[in-house]
Amino acid sequence: MKRIILTASIFLTAAVAFGYYLFNKPHGSIIDETPIFSSKAVGLVDEYEADENSANTKYLGKVIEVEGTVSDKSMDEKGVLNITLKGGDLAGIGCQFDKNFQTDAMGFKNGDQVKIKGICTGILMDVVLVDCVISDNSN
Amino acid sequence: MKKVLILIALIISAANTQAQTKFFTKAGKITFDATTPSSPDKIFGSNDKATSVIDASSGAMEFALLMKAFSFDKALMQEHFNENYVESDKYPKAVFKGNITNMKDVDLKKDGTYTVKVKGNLTMHGVTKEVNADGKLTVKGGAIVNGVSKFNVLLSDFNVAIPSLVKDKVASEAKITVDINYDPLKAS
Secondary structure, eight states: OOOHHHHHHHHHHHHHEEEEEEEHHOOOTTTOOOOOOEEEHHHHHHHHOOOOOHHEEEEHTOOOOOEEEEEEEOTTTTTTTEEEEOOOOSSOOOEEOOGGOOOOOOOOOOOOOOEEEEEEEEEESSSEEEEEEEEOOTO | OHHHHHHHHHHHHHHHHHOOOOOEEEEEEEEEEEEEEOOSSSOOEEOOOEEEEEEEEEEEEEEEEGGGGGGEHHHHHHHIIIIISOTTTOOOEEEEEHHHHHHHGGGGGGGGGEEEEEEEEETTTTTEEEEEEEEEEEEEEEEEEEEEEEEEEEEEGGGGOHHHHHHTTTEEEEEEEEEEEOOOOOOO
């Protein structure tokens, strides 16, 4: 009987601790995640402009990798790096970096060919990726 | 020759400042706060990738944002926000289209901060509702450089249901803040 209570209380403690851990888990990084899809920036923009709904079904909320040419670079007031990759005539891909992993990307210059992965959140004027990191070339 | 060049440069710069009535951004900041005194944590998300356009000649303005671009400190809160509350897979965007009703009070030739009234329709979670808000526009050097506003939205107006279990922990009325730096829209 004692053993059952002991076991039960250990499990209960573990469950509560796990719940507490989940509840407080910080907004994580995608650095170790494998993108579900890899594309040229131009191709992704084309796909979004052709059919936004079907593109959203495929990519919304998912980690994707894009390769393209840097057309704009800026830093916002919170110190977060934003890089725009060239897409079509108007739309591009706006990549908002993960502040903890942006140091290497700060050296990017307009015209550079780069590979970035991030979480796809849809399209406004640009296709927007958030929590971006430089994509490992070995992927 | 030099004189001609200077003249051309002057004409071009004059034309530029004259024609500039549209201002836009792709990096507007919008925050969402549904914290109540009994919330165990701040229910606060921010979105730094909103787009917005103001046409100073008519006072028309709009902004749009992607729900999934809202970032919360806690992963689970962000997940709940997206999956249980705003259902961002089904409704990925929020869009506001409206007018600055007292645009005539804003003098683009005079630097300063102007109080404005904004009226328009906010579409979120598949529902469109009229929203009225007060805001402030900052004018500098003949251009609108910043717009800020604060308003509240009743979540039930947008069919965002709060489960009864957490009724006192999630505010029924969310506080929205908008803080947007504008750039002149280049006619290229």
